[in-house]
Amino acid sequence: MNKILILYVFLSGISISAFCQTQVTPCGFDRLTNNSELLEAEAIIRNGIQSLPKNHDIKIIPVVVHVFHEGGSENISDAQIESQILVLNEDFGKLAGTNGDGNGVDTEVRFRLAKIDPNGNCTNGVVRIKSSLTNHKTYERPLLKEVSFWDNQKYLNIYIVKSIPGGTLGYSSFPGGPADEDGLVVRHNYFGTIGTAASSLGRTGTHEVGHWLGLYHTFNNSCGTDVCTDGDYVCDTPPVSTANFSCSPINSCSNDSPDLMDQIENYMDYTPESCSNMFTAGQADRILSTLVNLRPTIWTNSNLIATGCDDAYVAPPVCGVTSNFVSLNPEICINNTVNFLDISLNNPTSWQWYFTGGTPSTSIAQNPQVSYSTLGSFDVKLVVSDGVTSDSITISNYVSVTNPGVGIALPFQENFESNVFPPNGITINNPDGGIAWELDSNASVSPTHSVSLDNLSSTNYGTIDEIILPFLDLSSNASTPYMKFKWAYAKSVSLYSDEMIVQLSTDCGATWNQIYYRSNASLVTGPTQTTPFIPDATQWKQATINLNAYSSDEYVLIKIMNVTDGGNFLYIDDINIGDLTLSTIEMENSSDFKVFPNPSNGTFTITYSKIDGKNSSFEIYSLDGKLIKTIYANNQNVIVNDLSKGTYIIKMREEFDRVGFKKIVIQ
Ligand SMILES: [Zn+2]
Known part of the structure; x- marks a missing residue:
């Protein structure tokens, strides 16, 4: 696996984000803009703008939404997911009569939930995974995609989670990053406009998809000196000094000519959802260039047919359950446990697992834990049903059990x-x-x-x-x-x-x-x-x-x-x-006490700063760990003159916990 770079961009909104830790400090993304790898993707986007196709049709993006949940309200409804797709189409399409009908342009990009999965099965474009990964930790980011990921050349992968550290609302990869880390992660209560996101207008999704399509924040690189080649690299978005968190009109930069107000209505600022309603023509050009040059297959007609997102697609009379599962630890040592995750499609209500060589050998749990007490490779079978339809999958040699040995x-x-x-x-x-x-x-x-x-x-x-x-x-x-x-x-x-x-x-x-x-x-x-x-x-x-x-x-x-x-x-x-004390390489650079002269000819002095009311002691060890002697100290100078030649560890202990080490060599 040789990946070059992944660029993540974060929307913190009004709340404080772990990645963008205050309202006034630019996001982590803004620290990337001079990075050479980013400049490579950036060059492709910008060069592509010079040769955009003259006549272009609406480009449709197939979408899959992976909902990570623990059975609570974060397991958002299909209707809530569809409400976000609706907002994306209103905002990217500047649809008349909707919130997206602002002063911007129609970017000519549209979004549809996939109707056919990567294996050709019927789907509603939603995968539901019951997992504690819904409490999203930064360093567990790759795990979401290890559990569930559809080919990013064919689908836009969106992940719904319960929480993201620091209150971040969502984040997105930037085009040109590693294929298997591509996609968006959004908190459930900022995805869509109904259900748990009833107080949202769905613009977190719009903003993050903007990043996914190659857009920067409008406040990227602050005011800069050139409104086209600095900032967000878009000529018709006036420069913005720092992220705006208010709908109040403001002109934060004076280097643009004519000197225009900040475009607080732009989806790529941090202004409240209620006043953001536009992408510019320049942003639409960047989006088109990104789709043509960095995401060239996802919107093609053949891919729309393959994903069931073409106009001619006819859904089957019944879109039944499709069995599927995954484990993040299918390779174990003997007597350890494999954790299985159900990732079946279309909402099965019962599960029947078969574990050759496992204990238990069968289970009706959705996400069973199975231990293996014999060496070898073992098949796993899962049959799921929704009461009307059922489906089965068997993966041969899925579990591998090896001998641990002794360390x-x-x-x-x-x-x-x-x-x-x-x-x-x-x-x-x-x-x-x-x-x-x-x-x-x-x-x-x-x-x-x-x-x-x-x-x-x-x-x-x-x-x-x-x-x-x-x-x-x-x-x-x-x-x-x-x-x-x-x-x-x-x-x-x-x-x-x-x-x-x-x-x-x-x-x-x-x-x-x-x-x-x-x-x-x-x-x-x-x-x-x-x-x-x-x-x-x-x-x-x-x-x-x-x-x-x-x-x-x-x-x-x-x-x-x-x-x-x-x-x-x-x-x-x-x-x-x-052991705690005994090693030649564990000297604390402690100023708590001093030993001199060192090396010594047999007599040396330990000085230390005595804390009133606290007793100190010095323990002297040989290098093989034997306690040679303990000295209880009453004043700030301790003279030692009874050690034979060798190297010793002196451990200072002050009640009750102040500890330091020194090495002394007696010549
Ligand atoms: Zn952002």
């Missing part, structure tokens, strides 16, 4: 000094094919190398990059196992933060538990800067994670994830899993 015994240590990358059984996972974890020699707490992730250059917001450690046997540790590692991070602008997440799996990667999370202030170790962050020795922090809950697990996967939001570099170094 590497602790301690596990990796400081990235081997000059082999990735080292030591570590896997670097880069699902989007873009910027990945790399070996870094600019910054390190161990002698010369760390790993880094360049969020500063990454524009593929919301995607994850993973450092996956080899399978580990946590039961091999005599005492409570801990995971420790060092990290360093800075932001590029204060409003955006990347995320660092550590997850652990005890079922061979089928499911993951979050064991550590850092973002914003809890992640930052250096100053916000738009130049690459290179930490000095004082700009590292250490993560310490208690793994006691997993101390009997023999086959554990742990991964460190970066979720990018276009911040700055994240560095990782000195990964250490084993």
